[in-house]
Amino acid sequence: MKRLNVMYICNDLGIGGATLSLIDTLEQMRGYVNCIVVIRQQYDIIYHLEKLNIQYYIVPFECDYGLKENNSLEKMELNFIEDYDSAKHLVEIIHNEKIDLIHINSSVSNVGAIAGLMAGIPYIWHIRELIHGHFNCCYYNEDLKRELFNKAARIISISDCVKKKVLETYKIESIRMYNGLDIDKYENVIDDKNTYNRNFLMAGIISEEKGQWDAIRAVEFLIKKGYTDIKLYIIGNANEVFKWSVEKYVKRHDLNNNIYFISFKEDLMLFRKKVSYSITGSKMEALGRSTIEAMLAGNIVIGADTGGTKELIGLEEKRGYLYEQGNYENLALVLEKVINESDAIKKRIQKSAQIYSIKEFDSVKYCKELYQVYLDAVANYQYNTEMSYAKQLTSRYEFFDKKKKSKWINNSNLLQTSKVQLAYYWIMKWLKLKQKGISLSDYLQKENIHSIAIYGMAQIGCLVFDELENTTVKIEYVMDRNDQNAMKIIKMINPEGELPKVDAIIVTVLSQEKQLIDWLKGKCSYKICGLTEIIKQLEEEDYII
Template sequence: MKHNIMYFSSVSDLSSGASHSLVKLVSLVQKAGHNVLVILTEHGPIEEKLREENISYHVVKQCSWNVWMKNIADKKDLEYRLKYPLRKAVNRLAVQKIAQLAREYQIDIIHMNTLTSFVGAEVAKKENIKLVWHMREFMEEDLGIEFCYPDKAVALVNQADATIAISKAIDDKFSSAFAVNHHEVIYNGVSIEDYFIDKTPFTAEPIQLLSSGRIMPGKGQKDLLLALASLPEKVRNRFACDMIGTVESQEYFDELMSIKDKYHLDNVHFHGFQKDTKAFFEKADVLCVCSKKEAFGRITVEGMLSGSLVIGTNSGGTKEIIDDGKTGYLYTPGNADELSAILLAVVENLEQAQTIAKAGQKKAGQTFSDTANANAVLSLYERL
């Protein structure tokens, strides 16, 4: 059966795995013969990707920040309360505009891409449209955010006909919080042909380390710097480290630079946001995913597919992807000494590191394809 599906993106940039996952999913659903329409909250880089895939979209201003979600540390102060009615008014207008689009396109399924936006769910409730809600984040644990009004948020999510968790860890957290009868775990998928690199790591020195992700406390880059700092100087000098990603916390970035200067980590280089990261993955021997708690860990799969040895944290979705000592390595988040010990073990047995990297590449290719992900989502649509 052909469906008319409206997807809601919570952001319009391409700095998060959620955005990339959305574009790939929508593209494959469209290629499967369904009609798709993406709703964006504002103009941004994701539009170029949607146009490349010939995906229809509309930009409709919506306000989720300080209406639906907020930083944990932020208070509902006077400024918050003064701006709240205006944000609510913007959202009421958005619901009207999007509901009109839903009727025009005869939408029969609304798919929310993350828990961090909600206007689409209001439209689904208003227009009596099937609602699928993708849960791609822990919120408090990984992004440092929370619902502004938890009771209202739970009530709205409970309107969903189905929820999709991108890992068992996410499902474990929210399956008890939300009373949605139909909840599934569907791992994220990535394009195998886009990320597979035919290479043999650890064939030259310095050994190239890579950290890829937004520069913020939850991503844990501090672990890697401290791990390098604690290595014996002769071992440390056998590594070179590239760090790529947008600086989202200037305070945290300043702390990283302070550590780099204090321990004379001249072999660590920050490169900022990179639109095309392939060159970094091609030369990387090791990808370090130091996040405190990844909801899934798309970057982990990308690193495994690239042929790099992936070292990740023993938490969240990452520990569901990596088999410790077989397809990668795991360490306790925040424990730089553990990470340092793994780096030392890699240096002492490069042949074993190569073997583990190859096993990781094989597992990623067999388990986390974008086609498998899209087929699972389409199967859910059919059951609804």
């Protein structure tokens, strides 16, 4: 029988759970099929692909989801145009490499599906995330996503909770296939020599959705109860603004000797051997690779009672402990219970979780089943039926493409680039002033400004906060329409309401600075300063005091 040529579409730009699972899959599947991988740009996965001697192509394309409040018709249409253009490049590769099947590694881009329809080959869609429940996001075009899901030869759901969600939302029956992991890489021996410390690990993206606030507040709660030797290691890449908030909280509450932030580590086994427990706090995890790794390694798992985490741990403390997601006091009580459990109970839970993980998540077994899915998809594909829909996509592209020359398309395409360029321009000027020993507080003191508010707590707002925090200028409160994490650090005010008295408000939203200054002047009589205005003044005059 002819060996299949399979194209894998990797949507991620970093090494996260979906990418690690793809790497594990490729390592096994190369024994069954010829693997060709498409990635969006150069990043760390290339090292793994070259190590496995797997061919790859770099084809730039965009994901098709974002925050619900930022979605728009313009964004939807532009995303489709970009997807279709990228799909045309994929079709060339499909023809050159004689691809038989496309495997899309997650649900967050349409380019692989569009390319499969254009080239007349089947595609399998692997749904690894709960976009709506976990990330407060949506797909740009839910109708298009539904259509493309329905045209897939097979839909694979990463867990029972995802399978249920796909059926509820899209009325599609999918195949539930748990991730396959290299068991030997993660398994750790559990025996009577095991001892237990009070060290906890929390691995994953450091972001609001992953529940680090719950863990930090729970540890603080236990320290106040006398568990002063408890340690929490938070490891992963980060949403920088969110990380700023949690790090600031840890520092202000004197938790630096108990809570540690560590940058992303692909291999966590050294850390897993140093801790007894692992926390998964996600609001709605589709499955949770880090939870599975913890179970294999013999870490006792404490997880939020939602989604895939609940599915993995089970009820009645079968394979770990559940807590009420978002309730840090409940988490603290669970952590305290776990710490004080008898060694016999801890070992029973460890062994139960490890046996379950070895049985359910073995990559060898997984890839045998996946190969059969491939064969069935190719054998049952109906070329003529799908080509009529591919023509509809072409017509849709031609219609949207005519609008590409219109003003709104050009503006939306340039908007993000211009924001980045604007921020770079002013941050470079700010950096040069700092190198000369000139600070923002020099301007504020000379203008007799002693109390301020900050409007805009994205990354630039956080930098302004950090620079002024330990000066004679008092930051009374901050404002931001989108991010509320700073409220755990400092008083946060709704900008639509009444603004408490301060000497000045500093606006840090550079792309809308003038509009916001005018709007704030209409609300209050306080001095309103744009950050760019302050920087210009510092450049033009001698503000060193």
